Every structure is written in C-alpha cells, then in structure tokens.
Amino acid sequence: MTRVLVFAAVLLGTCLYAFRRGGAPERWVAALLLTAAIASYLLPHVRGYTYFHVEWQRVAIDTALLAGLVAVSLTADRFWPLYLTAFHALTVMTHGVRAYDPAVLPIVYTRVAAWLAYPGLLLLVIGVARHHRRLRAGAREFDWTFQRRGAADEARTCDARGAGLRDP
Template identity: 30%
Template sequence: MTRQIAFLILLLLSTFYASVQGGKPERIGAATLFAGAWLSAWVVNPRGPRFHQIETGILLTDMAILGIFLWLSIRSARFWPVWIAAMLGAEVLVHLGLIIAPSVHWKAYMDATAMWSWLAQFIMIAATWRHRRRLGATGVDVSWKH
C-alpha cells in the first residue's frame, strides 16, 4: 500500500468518525483537515518537478487551515485545536524554511510538510474519542467558551 493510499484511508476514517461522533468543534476540525488535504492535492505546482521550490499553493492552504484552527483554539472549549494549530504552525515554518535553506533535498521538504498531516488525523481521532467519553461520563460536553 502506498503512503498516499494509507493517508487517504486515514483521512476518510478520521473525517467520518469526527463527523458522526464528534461535537461541533470536531466536525469543523475534520471538515477543515479534509478540505485542506483535498485542496493541497489540487494546488501543488503542476509544472516541473514538485517540491523543488516552495509550493506556494500548499503554503497558502496551510496558512488558511492554521487560521481556522487558531480560531477554534480561541472559541472552542477544547484543548486539541491548540495542538493541531501548533503542528500547522510548524508546517508553515517548514515551507518558509526553504527560503533560508534552499538546498534542502526536495524529498525532505515534501516529507516534512506531510508528516504533520498524519499527526493531525490521529489527534482528530483521539479528540473525537475523548468527546464521546466525556459525553458518556457526564451526559454533556460543552463545545464553546462563553
């Protein structure tokens, strides 16, 4: 199984799980990650070798997703959006790091940007699971700060 197929399966599973079992913050987060993965596949540089220079389309997508997770971090009563926002911040820094170190091998750049997406999916699964646990224990799980 290729890495791309494995990620697609993980993305679909985490999105489905959060959409069906999550609260509003989990559903927003899952939809954002799903849309970001889909958009990233479409905005990657179609001309020439990919990831041999900054992938501007992916960088802009990552920055938009970061903005949504920063908003979720501020507005929701959950802690997990802070983790995903931090990972997205690191991913944006990987893109910008290519300006400082343009001789970085393209595969290292590609892997460093992709790594955070995998971790974000696992956090979405854990966040949804914890939401279900809180609901089971107390019958309520407040989604938003007052």
C-alpha cells in the same frame, strides 16, 4: 502514489469518525482538514517535481488551514485543538525554512511537511474519543467557550434570584 492513497484513507476515516461521534469543534476541524486536502489535491502536479521548490499555492492553503485551526482553538472548549494547531504551524514553518534556504533537500522538505499531518489526525481521533466518552458518562459538555461562560452567568443569575438578591 501509495503514500497519497494511505493518507487519503486515513484522513477520510478520521473525518468520518469526527463527523459521526464528535462535537462541533471536532466536526469543524474535520471539515477544515478535508477542505485543505481537496484544495491541495486540485493543485497542478508535475510528477517528480513536487517539493523541489516552494509551491506558494500549497503555502496559501496551509496558511488558510492554520488560520481556521487557530480560530477553532481560540473558541473551542477543548485543549486538543491547540496541539493540532501547533503541529500544523510547524508545517507552515517548514515552507518558510525551504523558502529561506533552498539547499534543504526536497526529500526532507517533503517528509517533514507531509508527515506532520499524521500526529494532527491522531489528535483529532483522541479528541473525538474523549468527547464521546464524556458524553457517554453523562458529563455536561460544552463545544465552545462562550457556551460555558453563558451557562456560568445563567447559574449566577439563578443563584442571585434564589437568594432574594436583585438582578445585577
């Protein structure tokens, strides 16, 4: 129970930091992580029997979280979501390993599936800190890749107009 409370405290602190200082990708990832944690907490729990077999509701939650993280990774103008998505993909694969080979010890399944969340939280903290540092330095920061592309197209259009060229 202590591990659950420690994780909940770390998750809540990380997500509050992301909501306060992060950009849109950081806030989206924090919301996804909180939603998945709450959904996992609401699953029926039989003390002492968790992770003795594959819990398909937990697999569904982790797979949905993976889909959300992939969506953020593909659209965010940051690299850190790719790494967080990779760590979470390992968690989803852990469920697959347990489903394939039930001889995997429950303690190993528990530790691998649960402890892989901590590097992801650390990556979120690093992403928020770097985003905030870039903003304080006055750098132009885009949250999403389409914003960067739109700004580049706008700059090319302005350059073309300034050079006396026609609009494309």
